[in-house]
Amino acid sequence: MGNSEGTERTDAQEEIMSATYEALCEHGYAALTVERIASELGKSTAAIHYHYETKDELLVAFLDYLLDGMNEWIDTKPDAEPRKRLAGLLDGLLPAEPHDRQFTVAMLEMRAQAPYNESFRAQFVERDERTRELLKTAIEDGADAGVFDGDADAGDAARSLMALVDGGWTRYVVLDDEAALTDARETAREYVESVLAA
Amino acid sequence: MGNSEGTERTDAQEEIMSATYEALCEHGYAALTVERIASELGKSTAAIHYHYETKDELLVAFLDYLLDGMNEWIDTKPDAEPRKRLAGLLDGLLPAEPHDRQFTVAMLEMRAQAPYNESFRAQFVERDERTRELLKTAIEDGADAGVFDGDADAGDAARSLMALVDGGWTRYVVLDDEAALTDARETAREYVESVLAA
DNA sequence: CCTACCGATCGGTAGG
DNA sequence: CCTACCGATCGGTAGG
Numbered sequence: 001m002g003n004s005e006g007t008e009r010t011d012a013q014e015e016i017m018s019a020t021y022e023a024l025c026e027h028g029y030a031a032l033t034v035e036r037i038a039s040e041l042g043k044s045t046a047a048i049h050y051h052y053e054t055k056d057e058l059l060v061a062f063l064d065y066l067l068d069g070m071n072e073w074i075d076t077k078p079d080a081e082p083r084k085r086l087a088g089l090l091d092g093l094l095p096a097e098p099h100d101r102q103f104t105v106a107m108l109e110m111r112a113q114a115p116y117n118e119s120f121r122a123q124f125v126e127r128d129e130r131t132r133e134l135l136k137t138a139i140e141d142g143a144d145a146g147v148f149d150g151d152a153d154a155g156d157a158a159r160s161l162m163a164l165v166d167g168g169w170t171r172y173v174v175l176d177d178e179a180a181l182t183d184a185r186e187t188a189r190e191y192v193e194s195v196l197a198a
Numbered sequence: 199m200g201n202s203e204g205t206e207r208t209d210a211q212e213e214i215m216s217a218t219y220e221a222l223c224e225h226g227y228a229a230l231t232v233e234r235i236a237s238e239l240g241k242s243t244a245a246i247h248y249h250y251e252t253k254d255e256l257l258v259a260f261l262d263y264l265l266d267g268m269n270e271w272i273d274t275k276p277d278a279e280p281r282k283r284l285a286g287l288l289d290g291l292l293p294a295e296p297h298d299r300q301f302t303v304a305m306l307e308m309r310a311q312a313p314y315n316e317s318f319r320a321q322f323v324e325r326d327e328r329t330r331e332l333l334k335t336a337i338e339d340g341a342d343a344g345v346f347d348g349d350a351d352a353g354d355a356a357r358s359l360m361a362l363v364d365g366g367w368t369r370y371v372v373l374d375d376e377a378a379l380t381d382a383r384e385t386a387r388e389y390v391e392s393v394l395a396a
Numbered sequence: 397c398c399t400a401c402c403g404a405t406c407g408g409t410a411g412g
Numbered sequence: 413c414c415t416a417c418c419g420a421t422c423g424g425t426a427g428g
Contacts, residue, residue, distance in 0.1 A: 012397095028314060030228065034423060047397050049424065108310040111372045115303045116226060125373050160385035163378070167365025174309045175323050180361070187358035191385075194392040210413095232407060244409080245413050253407065 017065040025102040029109035060119040082142030093165045094185040108173045132158040148196045164188045215263040223300040227307035258317040265325050280340030291363045292383040306371045330356040346394045362386045
């Protein structure tokens with residue numbers, strides 16, 4: 001689940017989440033240790049275990065913290081016309097200048113751990129579902145407005161676009177290809193115009 | 199580089215590679231230790247360090263071994279007509295029934311380590327380039343034959359298809375979505391028919 | 397929330 | 413290629 005809305009966090013917990021983020025970006029997920037988080041926090045490892053019993057519990061809370069923080073930008077332009085709204089969503093999902101490469105790299109590491117951590121997987125699935133729903137709604141509204149093909153399955157189209165989004169990020173990280181996000185965005189655009197357009 | 203063709207391996211080295219594969223599938227990349235490989239091999243860890251000085255050296259050799267082994271299926275149907283050849287390539291890249299999920303999971307873990315291991319990255323880049331070249335050639339031949347749009351950039355189209363391929367696999371692993379590969383294949387098909395078709 | 401520490405595990409090596 | 417072992421590092425805890 002991941003308690004999408006009101007995850008209560010004390011100030012101390014908030015500081016630990018922030019320190020975890022810094023340590024993650026600096027060392028990557030594989031080298032992320034309680035010691036390094038504590039160092040970033042400026043306290044002892046015991047201080048962390050006081051708030052989170054195990055490292056796994058901390059990491060699950062951390063992923064929740066991360067995905068919470070990502071839910072703000074995504075609801076931009078909810079009132080724009082469907083075609084523009086869909087384009088805006090894709091621009092947000094495949095940004096022209098990604099914020100922090102280190103972070104993106106670490107995110108793929110965390111994603112790759114999903115098969116070994118059911119809580120991780122559940123959170124990534126939930127986030128995927130929510131994102132796909134936004135795409136689907138924009139596509140459906142576009143079909144209602146006559147700009148997209150009404151016979152196309154909006155849910156399937158949303159899945160197709162998400163495959164391009166995930167592929168773009170994977171290639172950006174694995175191949176260290178700066179253009180991978182731009183390429184994926186352009187392909188998504190072609191897909192919308194050629195497959196989806198009425 | 200990765201010595202794509204004639205990587206010489208002794209029998210002992212071949213056995214270590216095979217044992218590494220088994221240990222990788224069983225425990226995943228993050229939990230892949232020299233000890234576990236040795237256990238799968240039925241020998242001591244010193245036996246492994248006799249053939250590979252460091253764990254990293256072993257892993258680089260192992261990735262080379264893996265990608266070597268993947269270069270066989272991919273050249274199927276080199277003589278078919280372009281449209282069929284492209285479809286065959288995509289079927290190979292996004293198979294209906296992937297062989298071993300555990301292995302696929304571990305491969306994403308290894309891909310996610312590319313930013314921390316230049317040898318890994320170089321091997322993934324090389325493999326990507328080779329695969330894209332196959333797609334590009336099929337698309338170009340299709341354009342020459344008049345079945346694909348001659349104005350489309352074949353290299354760009356190949357990149358687009360690779361984003362779908364990588365996205366499909368990432369989603370298959372991260373979301374544990376059995377249909378992710380089929381969905382990506384279908385989207386690739388739509389892309390070929392709607393964007394690429396003459 | 398700290399100091400001090402434990403048991404487990406890791407990659408790697410000496411000596412044969 | 414084995415036995416035996418080392419130094420480093422890990423997550424976690426006792427006791428305050």
